Amino acid sequence: MIPLLAQTPMLAKVPLLDWSDVFSFQDYGELLALLANSLIAGAVLGIVGGLIGVFVMQRDLAFAVHGVSELSFAGAAAALLFGGSVVAGSIGGALLAAILIGLLGSKARDRNSIVGVLMPFGLGLGILFLSLYEGRSANRFGLLTGQIVSVSSPDLGWLIGMSLIVLVGLLLMWNPLRFDSLDPESAAARGVPVRLVSLIFMVLLGLIVAVSVHIIGALLVMALLVTPAAAAMRLTAGPVAVPLLAALFGFVSAVGGILLALAGILPVSPYITTISFLIYCGCWIAKRLQQRVRRA
Secondary structure (H helix, E strand, O other), X not given: OOOHHHHOOOOOOOOOOOHHHHEOOOOHHHHHHHOHHHHHHHHHHHHHHHHHHHHHHHOXXXXXXXXXXXXXXXXXXXXXXHOOXXXXXXXXXXXXXXXXXXXXXXXXHHHHHHHHHHHHHHHHHHHHHHHHOOOOHHHHHHHHHOOOOOOOHHHHHXXXXXXHHHHHHHHHOHHHHHHHHHOHHHHHHOOOOHHHHHHHHHHHHHHHHHHHHHHHOOOOOHHHHOHHHHHHHHHOOOOXXXXXXXXXXXXXXXXXXXXXXXXXXXXXXXXXXXXXXXXHHHHHHHHHHHHHHHHO
């Protein structure tokens, strides 16, 4: 008796996913024109995110960024459920988290504890609101992983306005903020209002996290606010070179990721995070090579 498998014709091996299924540059020019708002938003957020990320690294706030993003996600999900402005809800949730961390987390140990409490609370609330939302599933998915088609002209105005506020705030308090970030004890002894500076910085951080959620998503927001600055600090320690490189890396990650996402079928966040990660790896390798040359 012939086995059943022998009676079954052999199936041709067909790849499950072809390259053209991932990238297709057909009608790319038309798509580029239609999504100009997203490119502008990505460029602005990449630059401002890279700049503020320098202080995030210096103040050891990478974990706090993730906590703020979770509350921002919860606020955006609540606005989506109740029919409000997603941008306003995202900003409200982020500011609430940032102020709580700024007021209650003056010490690193206290801050990490607060962030550890806020993260699951915000994520749980966000998932609850999204599970109750009966609209398009793309809207729910976009809050977590980002989407390039969600930046309307009114939203773009919000994004640029909030980013300008953050940029102006950083420039106005750059020197005392840098002094407090590098040596808080000496800054306090010199009369710098370190507690006020810390609170203002957290508010600025909350604003940029909130607007970044719409481009990269709540789960991967650190790719714009942490990785570019971390990569820049791998290459140099110069007070001018680090912010400039961080802004450049953030710009390349955000705009490059959006340009790739226009031709792909994946959400924008994998492209942005991959570019950002590759930049960091390149800076790490360059630093290692530089150290070997110096030892030789």
